[in-house]
Structure formats: C-alpha cells, structure tokens
Amino acid sequence: MTPVPDTRSQIMNAFGEQLAAAGYPGISLVGVARSVGIQKPSIYHHFPGGKEELYAAVALRFIEQLHDRLVTALAAEGPTDHKLRVLAVVAAEHSTRAISFEQRIYDALDHVSDETRGTVSQTYVRDILDPVVALFAHAVEVGEVVGEPWFLMNAFLHLARATDLVNTPDGAAQVVALFLDGARPRQPVL
Template identity: 30%
Template sequence: MAKDTRTRMLEATALLLRQRGYHGTSLNDILSASGAPRGSLYFHFPGGKDQLVIEVTRDSVEKVTQRLGQALSAEADPAVAVHHIYQAIGRMLEENEFTLGCPIAPVVLDAPTDVPELADLCRSAFQEWIGLLQASFVRAGVAERRAHALAVLVESSLEGLMVIARATRDRAPILAVADEVAALIESAVLGTGRLTRGVDATDAKLTLADR
C-alpha cells in the first residue's frame, strides 16, 4: 500500500534529522526526499518545519524509550540487560552501514534554542532514559546515588560510542566497552548482596564476556 503524503514527510524528516540535524535539514530537503508537493507541508503541518520536526522527534523518543524499557524489563539482571543494549546498538549501526546513530543527538548538537519545545523534548528524553536505567539498577539493590551515576555513565558512553563507531565504521569499540560497563554494573549489584553467582566482583567481566 502506498504511503500517504503525511507519512512520507514524517519518515523523510526522521531520516534527514539523524543524518544532518535540525539546521542541516531544509524544507526543500524534506519535500525532495518525501516526494511531497510543495504546498502539502503547511496543509499537513500548519506550524511548518518546527511542528514537523517536533512530531518526528517526539515519535523517535517514544520508540527509543519503549525499546529501552523492554530491554531492561526482559532481564532481572541489569548487567545482562545493559550488555544486550550495547550489542543491539552495535547491530543497529552495522545494519544501517554506520550512517545513523541516536535520533536526537544531531538535534541537540545543533542547539536549536530558538525552538524551546524541541530543546525541552531532547532534554526530557535523556532524563527519561537515564531514569529508566537508574530504576533498573535500584531494583537490583544499588544505592540511589550510585545508580544514578551508573545510569549517566551508560547513557553517555552509548552516545559517544555511536559517534566513534560511525567514524571508524566498526562496532568493535561498542562491544569492548559493553563488557567493561556490564562488569561494573554487576560489581555494583554483587556488592549489595542481591545476586549470588558464586563469583567475585573481580571475575564479573569474564562471566559476562562468556555469555
């Protein structure tokens, strides 16, 4: 079934934003990539480019939030869950030939302060993702303060690693850091006495690397 004009514009904008950011994506680019008639933009999006970008970004954030929540709830052990997240991101980058990373990072780097709603959306997205990670660590028994620091570490390392992987066209850095971060999380959980694997915290890296 052929996609309607509005859907094509949303999909084209989502792709262009991930490639070029907010300022690098022009209305002409969106119309050209979507094959939409020139007069269709304001028909479907009376607020123009800003409304279109906000809708696309909100949808992208919701999808990432859903996937992250599912990944964290699928495993009782947050170290294993986080390890799987790193692996999934590595696969995603490889599948798109290292052309697309985080859907909101290019928007943030463009610093669209003249669109407050968009800036607020990006800020709240990171807060929500960090919050989901933190909640997972707290459920496993990690103290609130350390759980927050670990969550920020995971999110920031993923964002940086996506850039490195795209530059090197290699997911190996993501997989290497996955082992280290998962070992750190496992050590934090083991230190609470909530998990009993029969291994010392110093052996956690080997345990995770063998999974």
C-alpha cells in the same frame, strides 16, 4: 507487500533523513517536499508549524520507538547484568554513524523554541533516562552496584554507545563486565 506510508509519515521520514545527514540547520523543507514528491505548501497542511513542528514530531516518534525497545530490554528476565547486556545492545543501535540520529535530535534543541525544547527534553528524560535510572536505583538498593543512579546510568549509556564491541559476539557481555567491574561494591582493604 509492504504498505506505502501515508504522506505525513513520508514527510517525517524525509525530514528524519535530512536531519541525520545535515543536522537541523541543514534541513530544507523544499528538499523534504521534493523527496516526498509533493510541493512545499503540502508540508504546512500536515505540519502547520513548519520545520519546528516537523522536528518535534520526528523527535518524539524516535523517542517513542527507542522507549519501546528500552522497555522490552528492561523487562528481560534475569539478573541486572543480563538486563544491562540487552540494554547495551539497544543503546548502541543508533551509534554506528559518526554522528548518531539521537545526537542530531539533541543538537537541534539549540535551534527550536523553549516550548519545543522542553517537550522533547522532558519526554526524553521521562521515557529514556528515568527507566534506566530506576534500574540502577534498584541495583544500588540491593547492593549489586554502588554509586549515584543518575551517574551510573550516564556512565553506562556512554560506554555502551562509545564502543563497537557491543556489535560483536559477546561484546555486550564484555561492555557490561567492564562497567560492573568499576561499579560493584569493593571489599575494604585491611
């Protein structure tokens, strides 16, 4: 039997569903409360900062969960291309909808305070982007690819998220091969 999430988790889940469906401006705390079966003041018991504090909690939980999958992908044994195949699958997991949840979290940054924006942004960079940059920095260092690691990270993640190939058999390998074809060192033409 699956345990019932506590009220705080239920509120976060309902908020996340509204964020995914309507974006930050479209979220109604009354609707969140209704979907959980509580009154709106109960939300403030768990999240005294209201909508913005709830957004931060949901965004940071998402980043933590994505970070855990990312760390697992980057810890995969094998050469860089194998790690990139696993990473491509992780990157594409949340891109199946027209607007991904990750994009909704990013878009909401325009509607929150500088403090919340800084916390969410810095956590995302530290926990999601920096480990991928480190993978590419190592690949550049050992001569597997050429380029600036931040650019390589950005190009790879955008490619993995932009294609539905990753969700097909051998799709991740095709995406990685396409990416590495452009990122590998070239022999000078004589």
